Amino acid sequence: MSAPLIIFFVLAAMAVLGALNLIFQRHPIHSALSLIVVMVALAGLYLLMGAEFVAAVQIIVYGGAIMVLFVFVIMLLNAGVEERTHVSKLAGFPGILLAVALAALLAATVARSADRVQVATTGSVAPTKALANLLFQDFVYPFELTSFLILVAILGAIVLAQREKT
Amino acid sequence: MVPTHYYLVLSAILFGLGAVAFVFKRNIITIFMSIELMLNAVNLAFVAFSQGWNRLDGQIFVLFVIVVAAAEAAVGLGIIILIARNRHSLNVERVDLLKL
Secondary structure, eight states: OHHHHHHHHHHHHHHHHHHHHHHOOOOHHHHHHHHHHHHHHHHHHHTTTTOOHHHHIIIIIIIIIIIIHHHHHHHHTTTOOOOOSSSSSSSHHHHHHHHHHHHHHHHHHHHHHHSSSOOSSSSSOOHHHHHHHHHHHHHHHHHHHHHHHHHHHHHHHHHHHHHOOO | OOOOHHHHHHHHHHHHHHHHHHOOOOOHHHHHHHHHHHHHHHHHHHHHHHHHOSSHHHHHHHHHHHHHHHHHHHHHHHHHHHHHHHOOOBBGGOOOSSSO
16 A cells, blocks of 8 residues: 555545544534544645645635634624424435435445546646646636626625624 | 645535435535535645646636635625525524525
């Protein structure tokens, strides 16, 4: 077993356990902290794949900005342990059926694509410079559009969160 | 070298766990976090394909997904604050009326 494979399995176990912990914890702040574990593990996997820039952005934007926003809102709203309600008892049966169907669909798709993707597994270098060239040449219009998207999101957040003047 | 389909399997597992959390959790903030988990799983698949085919387009797409996720988090948490202020509860099963 080679070293990258061992690192992969350690990080994958970290990610899956973090995701499971997100489901089993009943306090939202614990769920948020386990989601941060998942994101850090994924950043490690990106590094393993040679995508350094994406790994850095994952840590800074996801682990830093977005999760801080979540933790901030949890503390602002003083969210406690989630209460158990059993309003819809019938929903469990089709829910389990649909979950099995989704898992089967994903497994079938992955299994079909598995033999097709192994084209180039030579040590891929993804230098940040090439990424920047691609982003600011071929994808420059979508990139500019995202700034507009963020502007709209800022305006939306301000309009939603402001107190009504009475 | 880790084969690409290992990453795809991990991505599918994480996406499934995110979907399960989305359905099972009752706290609206946790439901929102499970959406982020699913977006992360998709990002992992994008980077895995990007590495598998030695093309960088997938990583560009991941950057766009992260931007959309950030915008979504800002607007979504604004909506959550509004719901918490109006309903005095974060439980989704108590948010079942369109008009108060």
